[in-house]
Amino acid sequence: MLTPEEKQSYDENGFILKKALASPEDIEKIREDIEDIHNRMAEHPVEGVGLSWEEFDDPNLPPRLKQLMNSELISPTLSKILRSDTMLDILEQMIGPDVSLYHSKLLPKDAKDGTAIPWHQDYAYWNRDDNRPLMVNCQLAIDATTRENGCIQFVPGSHKWGLQEHQRRQQTFGVFLPGHYQEREDAVQVEMEPGDGVFFNALIIHGSAANTSDLPRRMNTFAYNVTGNGLMQCRQALRGKPL
Numbered sequence: 625m626l627t628p629e630e631k632q633s634y635d636e637n638g639f640i641l642k643k644a645l646a647s648p649e650d651i652e653k654i655r656e657d658i659e660d661i662h663n664r665m666a667e668h669p670v671e672g673v674g675l676s677w678e679e680f681d682d683p684n685l686p687p688r689l690k691q692l693m694n695s696e697l698i699s700p701t702l703s704k705i706l707r708s709d710t711m712l713d714i715l716e717q718m719i720g721p722d723v724s725l726y727h728s729k730l731l732p733k734d735a736k737d738g739t740a741i742p743w744h745q746d747y748a749y750w751n752r753d754d755n756r757p758l759m760v761n762c763q764l765a766i767d768a769t770t771r772e773n774g775c776i777q778f779v780p781g782s783h784k785w786g787l788q789e790h791q792r793r794q795q796t797f798g799v800f801l802p803g804h805y806q807e808r809e810d811a812v813q814v815e816m817e818p819g820d821g822v823f824f825n826a827l828i829i830h831g832s833a834a835n836t837s838d839l840p841r842r843m844n845t846f847a848y849n850v851t852g853n854g855l856m857q858c859r860q861a862l863r864g865k866p867l
């Protein structure tokens with residue numbers, strides 16, 4: 625559960641870090657579930673799993689995933705965590721008792737090759753008349769994340785600025801704010817230990833730098849919605865009223 629101070633911090637800043645959200649044993653199992661994921665998916669794609677690849681100038685580089693959508697289908701451990709009471713109790717404090725899964729996606733920003741994710745608000749992707757900005761993300765650290773390997777960054781309080789005008793391009797994470805890869809002085813970097821989770825608001829401005837380190841930065845983002853808010857945006861009701 626969130627303490628009253630954590631809830632207040634989430635409301636003010638638009639994000640909150642929860643240490644040790646997942647156990648070391650579960651993190652180890654996720655690592656086994658996703659072992660050699662780049663090559664496995666290149667050779668044997670799985671039905672229902674959406675793959676987006678890094679686009680390299682050098683054609684000799686091996687295929688590297690930028691994003692793997694519906695990661696619960698390849699990791700039973702992620703599937704367990706996303707619907708665990710630990711997770712749903714926190715979400716209930718944020719969005720009420722009717723919690724649905726929108727998606728679960730793996731962001732395996734690889735050592736040296738993992739590219740930046742431009743500044744954006746997730747609601748720029750999810751904005752529809754019947755879908756109010758109630759959604760919440762939880763990004764779970766599978767590896768330690770640092771400034772060097774491209775940890776997530778947020779602009780605190782920007783969830784209160786409303787939806788900003790985004791630019792669009794045909795690419796993964798192709799909806800972004802002007803100055804999309806530039807550093808921002810108003811952003812904070814959130815370094816995490818394996819098992820930590822950061823919850824963040826659908827309207828907060830966030831992004832991350834490239835991975836310039838020798839270590840991978842594997843993260844998984846779970847996106848949740850209030851059941852019935854934009855029916856198309858709910859894959860599965862996890863708690864409360866059914867779809």
Ligand SMILES: O=C(O)CCC(=O)C(=O)O
Binds near residue numbers: 761775830831843
């Ligand atoms: O992985 C990152 O650094 C950012 C991910 C992101 O933008 C998202 O999950 O919405």
